[in-house]
Structures are given as structure tokens and as C-alpha cells.
Amino acid sequence: xxxxxxxxxxxxxxxxxxxxxxxxxxxxxxxxxxxxxxxxxxxxxxxxxxxxxxxxxxxxxxxxxxxxxxxxxxxxxxxxxxxxxxxxxxxxxxxxxxxxxxxxxxxxxxxxxxxxxxxxxxxxxxxxxxxxxxxxxxxxxxxxxxxxxxxxxxxxxxxxxxxxxxxxxxxxxxxxxxxxxxxxxxxxxxxxxxxxxxxxxxxxxxxxxxxxxxxxxxxxxxxxxxxxxxxxxxxxxxxxxxxxxxxxxxxxxxxxxxxxxxxxxxxxxxxxxxxxxxxxxxxxxxxxxxxxxxxxxxxxxxxxxxxxxxxxxxxxxxxxxxxxxxxxxxxx
Amino acid sequence: xxxxxxxxxxxxxxxxxxxxxxxxxxxxxxxxxxxxxxxxxxxxxxxxxxxxxxxxxxxxxxxxxxxxxxxxxxxxxxxxxxxxxxxxxxxxxxxxxxxxxxxxxxxxxxxxxxxxxxxxxxxxxxxxxxxxxxxxxxxxxxxxxxxxxxxxxxxxxxxxxxxxxxxxxxxxxxxxxxxxxxxxxxxxxxxxxxxxxxxxxxxxxxxxxxxxxxxxxxxxxxxxxxxxxxxxxxxxxxxxxxxxxxxxxxxxxxx
Numbered sequence: 001x002x003x004x005x006x007x008x009x010x011x012x013x014x015x016x017x018x019x020x021x022x023x024x025x026x027x028x029x030x031x032x033x034x035x036x037x038x039x040x041x042x043x044x045x046x047x048x049x050x051x052x053x054x055x056x057x058x059x060x061x062x063x064x065x066x067x068x069x070x071x072x073x074x075x076x077x078x079x080x081x082x083x084x085x086x087x088x089x090x091x092x093x094x095x096x097x098x099x100x101x102x103x104x105x106x107x108x109x110x111x112x113x114x115x116x117x118x119x120x121x122x123x124x125x126x127x128x129x130x131x132x133x134x135x136x137x138x139x140x141x142x143x144x145x146x147x148x149x150x151x152x153x154x155x156x157x158x159x160x161x162x163x164x165x166x167x168x169x170x171x172x173x174x175x176x177x178x179x180x181x182x183x184x185x186x187x188x189x190x191x192x193x194x195x196x197x198x199x200x201x202x203x204x205x206x207x208x209x210x211x212x213x214x215x216x217x218x219x220x221x222x223x224x225x226x227x228x229x230x231x232x233x234x235x236x237x238x239x240x241x242x243x244x245x246x247x248x249x250x251x252x253x254x255x256x257x258x259x260x261x262x263x264x265x266x267x268x269x270x271x272x273x274x275x276x277x278x279x280x281x282x283x284x285x286x287x288x289x290x291x292x293x294x295x296x297x298x299x300x301x302x303x304x305x306x307x308x309x310x311x312x313x314x315x316x317x318x319x320x321x322x323x324x325x326x327x328x329x330x331x332x
Numbered sequence: 333x334x335x336x337x338x339x340x341x342x343x344x345x346x347x348x349x350x351x352x353x354x355x356x357x358x359x360x361x362x363x364x365x366x367x368x369x370x371x372x373x374x375x376x377x378x379x380x381x382x383x384x385x386x387x388x389x390x391x392x393x394x395x396x397x398x399x400x401x402x403x404x405x406x407x408x409x410x411x412x413x414x415x416x417x418x419x420x421x422x423x424x425x426x427x428x429x430x431x432x433x434x435x436x437x438x439x440x441x442x443x444x445x446x447x448x449x450x451x452x453x454x455x456x457x458x459x460x461x462x463x464x465x466x467x468x469x470x471x472x473x474x475x476x477x478x479x480x481x482x483x484x485x486x487x488x489x490x491x492x493x494x495x496x497x498x499x500x501x502x503x504x505x506x507x508x509x510x511x512x513x514x515x516x517x518x519x520x521x522x523x524x525x526x527x528x529x530x531x532x533x534x535x536x537x538x539x540x541x542x543x544x545x546x547x548x549x550x551x552x553x554x555x556x557x558x559x560x561x562x563x564x565x566x567x568x569x570x571x572x573x574x575x576x577x578x579x580x581x582x583x584x585x586x587x
Contacts, residue, residue, distance in 0.1 A: 091421050213440035219428075220435050224419035229384055231488070232408030232436035277422040 017275055021288040025073070028292045032069040032299040033061050037306055072191050072298040072312070073291035074200030075257045076267075080290020081207055082249040083264025084283055088218045089242040090150040093272065096264035097250035100157030103261070104164025105134025106254040111171045111183055120193050123186075124255040131251035134160065139243060150225075188311030189260030191298050203252045207245060208287060214238070215280030222277060260313045263290050266320045273327050293319070333396050335360050335523035336381060336411075336492050341390035342548075343380045345373045351548015353390055358492070363518045364525040365534040365555070368544035369568055374527040375416060377544065378494045381525065382413045394492065408436035412490035414481050416497050416527075420469045427465040429480050430456050433487030455486035458513065460506070474501035482510060493517055495526040499533060511537040531572075531583045535559055543567050559583075 033049075034040045040048070040057055047053035048061045083096040097103060109130025113123045142156040168187070175183060185192075211218075217238065221228045225235045253260070267290045268282060275281050297315035304310060334357040341354040354377075358364055366374045379385045381392055383399040392399045394411060412433075430452040431444055438444065456462050459479040469477060478501045485493065493514060499507040511533060514524045518539075528534045534541060534555070541558040543551050545567060551558070559581055561574050571586040 091419060093422060216435060216438065217440070220432050222422045223424075223429075223432065224417075226379070226384055226413075227415060227418065229404060230382060230408060230411075230413040230415070231432060232405035234404050272423065276428075277424055278428070 017281065018284055018288070021285055021292070025288050025292050025295075028295045028299075029069055029073060032072070032295050033065050035299050035303050036060070036065060067197050068191055068194055068298070069295055070197035071194035071200060071256055072294045074197055074204050075191070075194070075253045075260065076263055076294025076297075077204045077287040077291040078200055078207070078249040078253040079260060079263040079294070080267035080286040081204070081211070081283065082246040082253070083266075083290075084268035084279075084286040085211065085218075085242050085246040085249075086264070087268055088222050088279065089239060089246065090154050091222060091224065092150065092154060093269055094265065095154060097246055098259075098261050098264060099154070099161060101134050101138055101160035101164055102131045102157075102247055102250045103254055103259045104161045104168070105137075106131035106251065107187060107259050108164050108167045108171065109133070110186055110254075110258070111168060111175075114179060114183055114186070115171060115175055120195075127258075128251045128255045131247060131254055134164070135243070135247035135251075185311050186258040187313075189258045189313035189316070190309075190311055191257045191301075192309060194256050200252055200256050203249065204287060204291075207249055208284060210241075210245060211283050212280070214241075215278070215283060218242075218279040218283075219277070222279070257294075257312070260294070260316060262313070262317050262320050263293060266324045267293060270324060270327050334358055334393075335395065336525070337393045337396075338381070339391045339393065341380070341392060342388040343373050343376045344386065344388040345376055345548070348373075348548050350388065351545075352550045354542075354550060354552075356542065356552060358523040358525060360491070360521045360523050361518050362523055362540055363515060363538050364523075364540045364542060365538035366525065366527045366542045366544060367531065367534055367564075367567060369546055372544040372546050373548070374544055375496055378413070378496050378525070378527060382411060382494050383407060384413070405436050408488070408490075410490055411492040411494065412485040412488045414485050414493070414495035414498050416500060418477070418481060420477075424469050425465070426456065426461055426467050426469065426472070426480050426483075427452060429469060430461075430483040430487050433484040433489075436488070451489070452483075452487045455483040458486060459483045460509070475503060475506060478502055479506065479510070482513070486513070491522050493522060493524040493526075495524065497527050497529060499528070499530065507533065531564065535581045535583070 030045065034042065034045050038060060040061065044053055044057060045061065048057050086095045086097055086100065087093055106127040107130070110123050110127040113126035118126070138153070138157050138160050142153040172180065172183060217233055220231050220233055221235065221238060229235050268286045271282055271285045271289055275285060293316060294312065297319060298312045300315045301310040301312045336358040338354045338356045342350050366377060368374050376385065380387050383392065383402070394402060394407065399407065431448065433455070434444060434448040434451065438448070453462070456465055459482055461476070461479055461483055464472065464476060469480065472480065482498060495514065498510050498514065502510060514526065515537060518524050538555050541552065541555050543558060543563060551563070561572050564583065565572050573584045573586050575582050575584065
């Protein structure tokens with residue numbers, strides 16, 4: 001743990017924590033390309049990436065591992081960024097898109113599609129629609145007939161998430177046994193069927209372009225809606241933007257890799273413990289660190305008990321819980 | 333022209349009758365105190381004047397233009413609010429908190445520059461906070477946190493100050509220092525309105541007073557005219573004795 005702490009110390013105190021994270025991101029991607037059923041030495045990996053090396057290795061790295069690694073990186077980046085945005089929106093450091101029932105809605109729709117025997121593309125589409133429907137229900141109900149407050153939104157989301165949880169259990173209970181493994185893997189996150197990484201990567205870059213100029217405004221919003229309004233922030237349009245953007249990011253991530261919990265909650269919170277709460281740093285750092293975490297977790301998921309694969313959500317939780325608790329314990 | 337004026341303004345206190353519409357005119361250089369018992373609507377009035385909540389009826393005008401005609405950002409460059417409640421859910425240092433006062437003056441891509449930092453440092457120094465600049469808000473005492481809120485608005489440097497109990501949690505020395513700061517803002521051409529619970533601070537530092545009664549009744553005017561014991565006793569439902577100290581009235585509650 002002391003090595004990890006030394007790394008994190010440096011992230012927090014050096015002037016360029018983002019540069020360190022970018023370097024770590026490249027290393028994690030390289031690691032995920034090198035490791036697997038066939039391990040590839042660093043020299044050979046460099047050769048493959050520059051267009052040389054053995055044909056077998058080229059196929060393995062460029063056609064099998066690279067798309068999956070990039071999809072893992074992009075999915076983790078989206079989830080962490082969505083979590084960071086939700087936390088500012090709800091002025092609650094412990095909020096994330098999963099707490100708000102977004103993944104629950106996506107899961108119910110995806111499981112229903114699987115139960116109906118639909119193909120992977122339609123399952124993905126159903127997950128996307130489920131996340132957006134859940135978003136609209138939560139936001140609509142939280143608004144209600146009275147005022148719209150972060151507490152109300154959080155409570156509505158938590159209750160909706162509990163409801164979705166019950167529906168998920170029901171769907172699992174009535175599903176034929178042969179469909180259960182696929183459903184359970186989807187529920188715990190699985191990058192095996194991610195397909196092309198371009199949707200998540202494109203959305204991640206676009207989201208960063210949208211949120212970076214909002215950084216200082218989000219710092220002000222974190223001080224509360226009234227304070228933000230008094231400092232010139234148009235609070236309501238900003239909150240809608242945040243909610244819709246975070247929902248969209250979650251929906252794209254869930255569509256790519258199923259339901260992976262914890263990244264959105266843990267990554268921004270860990271970064272905040274080390275970097276403070278300047279969103280101009282926390283948001284891009286979340287994007288990178290979320291990508292790193294999921295890339296490493298997916299590498300472990302497909303190598304730990306190879307040729308068997310583990311659901312990646314299990315790894316993120318097993319990695320994340322102890323390091324999160326440790327950082328929380330260390331913080332004053 | 334008044335810096336801030338209200339026209340037949342009724343604040344919206346839920347479940348309360350309309351009461352008397354307010355026609356206030358805050359001119360530059362004036363220091364208004366708002367007095368009233370708990371729940372009389374002092375904070376609601378301040379938030380309504382800042383455009384943070386809609387009035388039941390009537391209008392608020394800043395520099396002769398209705399608040400609805402102002403963009404929030406332009407408004408925030410002229411009007412600052414010291415809140416009574418604050419939300420420190422996320423970690424932040426004292427310096428960062430003072431610096432957010434510059435937010436309305438910066439474009440989205442702009443970083444805070446040397447001038448912004450200089451303003452924040454000057455505000456921190458003015459409120460005796462320089463030695464705490466790197467401290468986390470969560471580690472501050474109530475009075476220190478209150479001074480940070482004032483430092484944020486001082487960094488914002490608005491022409492109109494709306495301060496909700498600016499002396500909350502402050503020790504005697506800092507109470508006087510903060511009232512001096514607000515008086516200085518008024519002398520520099522600003523208009524100040526503050527909710528106060530301390531009659532004696534109001535009597536000593538305010539040029540005008542607005543008395544808000546719990547039923548929505550109100551009266552206002554120059555301070556010396558408003559400091560009539562009978563009106564104040566009715567306001568607080570509390571017997572008072574008035575004495576003179578150094579030529580200023582001092583009110584002491586009678587048991």
C-alpha cells in the first residue's frame with residue numbers, strides 16, 4: 001500500500017497530476033494489450049504497434065485485445081465522469097448514476113430483451129432506452145408539484161433503484177436456467193461483447209469538451225444552488241445539462257459493457273481526497289482514472305482464472321472497496 | 333437614482349396574509365438594517381431583493397431596471413449576497429472560497445489571473461483571514477466561516493450588499509470590524525442592506541431601518557425616527573429600556 005500511497009502523494013502534490021494520470025493510462029493500456037492467454041513481451045508489443053512483429057501477435061493485439069481494451073477504458077471514463085457530474089448536481093459526494101436508478105432501468109430493459117431472446121445489438125439498444133426512461137421518470141417525479149431539490153432527486157432515485165432491483169430479481173426468478181449465466185454476467189458487467197470501442201471513446205471526448213468550460217461554474221454550484229445563483233450561475237439550465245449529460249454517459253457505458261457499479265462513485269471520490277474539489281482538475285482526472293481502473297480490472301477479469309473470464313464488476317469492487325476504505329480512513 | 337428600489341413589493345411568505353407592500357429606495361451610501369422577530373421574513377426579503385426567489389407581487393429594480401430584465405451574471409457583478417446558511421458538502425480551502433467571488437467576472441475558459449488573486453488576498457487580509465488561507469472550510473470555527481463568506485462578497489466587490497445577519501457567530505471585536513467594513517462599503521458609494529438581530533448594532537451602524545412584523549406589517553425610515561421604544565417593543569413583544577451611551581441609543585431587554 002505504501003507504494004500506492006507514494007504514487008497518489010505525487011499525483012496530489014506535483015503541479016501536473018493530469019500528466020501523471022495520462023502516463024498511467026498509457027501504461028495500463030499497454031499492460032492490457034500485453035497480458036492474456038498469450039503474454040507478449042514489451043519489445044514485441046512495441047513492434048506490433050508500429051506495424052511489425054509476428055502475424056499471430058498482430059491479430060491478437062490489434063484485432064482482439066485493442067478494441068476490448070479501448071472499450072474498457074472508454075466505459076470506465078464515462079462512468080467516472082458521470083459519477084463526478086452527479087455528485088456536483090446532487091451536492092452529495094456519495095451520489096452516482098447507479099444510486100439514482102439509471103443502471104436499474106437499463107438492467108431491467110436489457111434483461112427483458114434477453115428473456116425475449118433478442119440479439120446483442122437489441123439488448124444494447126434496450127439498455128440505452130431503459131437508462132433514458134429511468135432518467136425521465138426520476139427527474140419528472142422528483143420535480144413533482146413542489147420545489148426541486150437535490151435531496152428530493154436523490155430520494156426519488158434511491159427509491160426507483162430499489163424498485164428496479166425488485167423487478168430484476170423477479171426477471172431472474174422467472175427466466176429459464178440456460179439464460180441465467182448471460183444475464184448475471186450482464187448485471188455484473190462484461191466487456192466480452194463490447195464490440196467496437198468508438199461509441200464510448202467518441203462520447204467521452206465530446207463529454208469532456210462540454211464539461212471542461214463548465215469547470216469553474218461547477219465549483220460554484222458545489223457551494224449550493226442559492227450561492228451559485230448569487231454568483232451569476234443560471235442554476236436550473238445547468239442542472240438539466242448535468243443530469244441529461246450524466247444520464248447519457250451512463251446509458252452509453254451500460255450499453256457497451258452492462259452494469260458496472262462503483263466506478264462512478266469511487267473514482268471521483270478518491271480523486272477528490274487527493275486533488276481537492278476543483279472540478280477543472282477533478283473532471284478530466286476522473287475520466288482518466290476511471291479508464292485506468294476499468295482497463296486494469298478487465299485485464300484481471302480475463303487473466304485471473306483464464307481461460308474462464310470473470311465479470312469485470314466483481315474486479316472493480318474487489319479492487320475498489322479496499323483502496324477506497326483505505327483512502328477514506330487516511331483522510332482527515 | 334436609487335441603487336435598489338422596490339415597487340409595491342410583497343414578499344412570498346407561505347401561509348401569511350399580504351401585509352403592507354414595500355416601497356423601499358436604497359440610495360448609494362445608505363446602510364439599511366432589517367429588524368424583526370424570528371420568522372418575520374427577513375431572509376425571504378433579502379433573497380427576493382437578490383432575485384433568488386419570486387415575490388408574491390410587485391417588482392424589484394436595480395439601477396432603475398427590473399430584476400427580470402437582468403442577466404444573472406450581470407446582476408452578480410453589481411449585487412452580492414452574504415448568506416446565513418451555507419453548504420460545505422465538498423472540501424474547499426478558505427482561499428478558493430474567497431476566489432469564487434470573481435466568478436461573475438470571468439469567462440468560461442478564463443483562469444483566475446493575478447488581479448483576481450490580488451483581490452481575494454486583499455479581502456482575506458481585510459477580514460483577518462490571511463493566516464487561514466490554506467485551511468479547509470470544515471476545520472474553521474463558526475465565526476471564521478462567517479468571515480470567509482464576507483470575504484467572498486468583498487472579493488466580488490458589488491455595489492449593492494445584501495447581508496443576512498453578517499455578525500452571526502462573530503466575537504465582539506469582529507462584529508465591530510465587520511460593521512466597519514460594511515460602513516466603508518457604503519461610504520465608497522455602495523448601498524448596504526443587512527438583517528440584524530442586535531438592536532444596538534443597528535442603532536449604532538445603520539442609517540435607515542426597516543421593521544418587519546410577523547403579520548406582514550412593516551415600517552421603515554431613517555434610523556433615528558425608527559428607534560422608538562414603543563415600536564420596537566411591539567416588534568419583539570419584549571419590554572425594553574432605552575439608555576444613551578456616548579450619544580447613541582442602547583436598548584436593554586427588561587425582565
